Amino acid sequence: MIRVGISGGTFDPIHIGHVKSAEYVYKTLELDEVVFIPNGQPPHKVTSFVTDERHRFEMVKLAIKDYPAFSVSDIEIKKDGYSYTVDTLRALTKEYRQKFGDVKLYYIIGTDVLGEITSWKESNEVFKLCEFVVLRRPGFVLDNAREKAEAGGAKIHVVDAPQIDISSTRIRELLEEGKDVKMYIPEKVYTYILSNNLYRERKAMGFEEIKKDLEGRLSEKRYIHTLGVVDECERLGKIYGVDQENCKLAGLLHDCAKDMDIEQYKWLGVSTDATEEELVNGFNVDVLHARAGRIIAAQRYGITDTEVLDAIENHVTGRPGMTLLEQIVFLADYTEVNRRGVVYDKIRNELDKGLVNGIIAACDNTIKYLLDKNVLIRIETIQTRNYYLTELKKKSEREVT
Structure with missing residues (x-):
């Protein structure tokens, strides 16, 4: 059986926190692989204008280039319409079973997401298809959210991954302000952002x-x-x-x-x-x-x-x-x-x-x-x-x- 970690997200842009957390989970749980899955049209981010999926996919590829056990999948960005976790998990399960016979999926999430997973589309099916790896973050209390998730059928693993105090939202803000963000994102990603003139000051769309x-x-x-x-x-x-x-x-x-x-x-x-x-x-x-x-x-x-x-x-x-x-x-x-x-x-x-x-x-x-x-x-x-x-x-x- 192959053991695969899943790191899903908008990755707008991907930063060192995403990569280091995935690396920590990979080593701690002794996984065979970690697959990064950039969202296509995430249904919970309809109020945000998300950077073109082509750019986000390329930035993830660049960020994980030096990690042999890491890969990036376009399973969600090539999908028409909104991307739901349950559909992605079904497709991944089918794909890995065809290649390796059987698979166990570990979905990596932050503490702030733990309280939301019971409201995900077909959450009961999601809980059958994967186990969750929760990155414990300072200031968040796990007890109630974990109890609620486990009562709904979710299997939870909690890891204390190294914390990097940065978010994609803050990186975009800094870039729009013309500030230096090289310490927060992989060098190749930073070069890509500059080369493609991404994250300029955003005004009302025409x-x-x-x-x-x-x-x-x-x-x-x-x-x-x-x-x-x-x-x-x-x-x-x-x-x-x-x-x-x-x-x-x-x-x-x-x-x-x-x-x-x-x-x-x-x-x-x-x-x-x-x-x-x-x-x-x-x-x-x-x-x-x-x-x-x-x-x-x-x-x-x-x-x-x-x-x-x-x-x-x-x-x-x-x-x-x-x-x-x-x-x-x-x-x-x-x-x-x-x-x-x-x-x-x-x-x-x-x-x-x-x-x-x-x-x-x-x-x-x-x-x-x-x-x-x-x-x-x-x-x-x-x-x-x-x-x-x-x-x-x-x-x-x-x-x-």
């Missing part, structure tokens, strides 16, 4: 950068819809005199969190609990991506314009008294060219009469759809309909007088 990032994060169908919304927002913006760049940006980002799952919403701090109050207000998981989208837009892409962020957050339900930008994004979601069918044509026809008419038609369609499904209706959708129906009636009365 439209084309965001577009490229979303192409890799959204499903093909969702991405095509998004581009349609961008075009429709631009068209409506011209008609109603709204800033073109804001229209396109809000349209581009309106569904930036749509392909995330419930666990990722939780990581962002979006409440997913169907409390009594939420049920009364019409709890609906299909609305959560709008709330999460605001967070992603701000934290991952650096968007600070509150009008754009409001348009993203309110594009599903609308709200009374929306700005013109909010109204445009709300409607473009229904009327972009890829939306086909009688219902969408009806909303387009009403939109031709004016934004308010379009909003009422969109709300009516959503309410009817949800009634037919016999599910809860968000209170904001009803409030939006009532507000704009009242506004339309006021307008009609003014025209009569």
Whole structure:
């Protein structure tokens, strides 16, 4: 049986702490090999813009070049979509069994991660596929986290590896500030960073950068819809005199969190609990991506314009008294060219009469759809309909007088 350690992470960038910890575990547990696995799209880091996987993979290769028992795998970075530990472990188990007959996997984690492993996707299966090696870190109490993990079925080994007080986050900050980090990262990695101009000062991402990032994060169908919304927002913006760049940006980002799952919403701090109050207000998981989208837009892409962020957050339900930008994004979601069918044509026809008419038609369609499904209706959708129906009636009365 081959005994393999796994060191997974973003490695953005890899530093000497990663390498030295892996070396210590390799020697202490008498492993046959340690494989480093750079994350592809880590589901818990959706608010961060992670450096291109090609660069991160190359930096790991350079960092471990002088360690014969260390290797690097592209199993996660070549995978489409988000990377989950359970899928990686299954693939590795299959691969090593085919080569060596049997394998025992040891997943190396930090103390801070120990308390999270029971919430990982299919954690029960994860605990069957590997044992965990916890690097004890100063200031962290293991007892409760370890008890919780072991109660869930995890097998835990605790090692007191040498501590190096540095993190990838801090290294990026130092590099962005133009500070020297040579003492924290392998020399070849440092040279690679300089040669490829990585970790410069990071500012808000531009439209084309965001577009490229979303192409890799959204499903093909969702991405095509998004581009349609961008075009429709631009068209409506011209008609109603709204800033073109804001229209396109809000349209581009309106569904930036749509392909995330419930666990990722939780990581962002979006409440997913169907409390009594939420049920009364019409709890609906299909609305959560709008709330999460605001967070992603701000934290991952650096968007600070509150009008754009409001348009993203309110594009599903609308709200009374929306700005013109909010109204445009709300409607473009229904009327972009890829939306086909009688219902969408009806909303387009009403939109031709004016934004308010379009909003009422969109709300009516959503309410009817949800009634037919016999599910809860968000209170904001009803409030939006009532507000704009009242506004339309006021307008009609003014025209009569």
